Amino acid sequence: MWLLDKAPEPDILGARLPSRERVFLFFMYQHHVFKKTVPDSVSATSEKLKAIWGKAKLTTKTDANIRKNIKNLFKEYTKP
Known part of the structure; x- marks a missing residue:
């Protein structure tokens, strides 16, 4: 898996908008x-x-769409 060797991150920082990777690492930190x-x-x-x-x-997506995308990242990570 693409994130097995990376540590979870306590915050989403940076000068740019966050990547999928940074979002997922923040999620894993919370989890x-x-x-x-x-x-x-x-x-x-x-x-x-x-x-x-x-x-x-x-402008942002609806909260339901944001949550769905984050859950999909988690499912992708836990997929065998």
């Missing part, structure tokens, strides 16, 4: 370090993304 459930980790990641997009004054 493994804070021991949040998958839905709670998805919520925390979604809120963080909306805050970043808001600062950039970008």
Whole structure:
């Protein structure tokens, strides 16, 4: 898998909008370090993304679409 050797990240930082990788590493930090459930980790990641997009004054997807995309990343990661 593409992220097996990377450590989860406590924040999504950078001068650019976050990549899929950075979003997923933040999700994993919420899930493994804070021991949040998958839905709670998805919520925390979604809120963080909306805050970043808001600062950039970008229109965002609906919350349901953001959460769906994050869940799909997690499913991709856990797929055998």
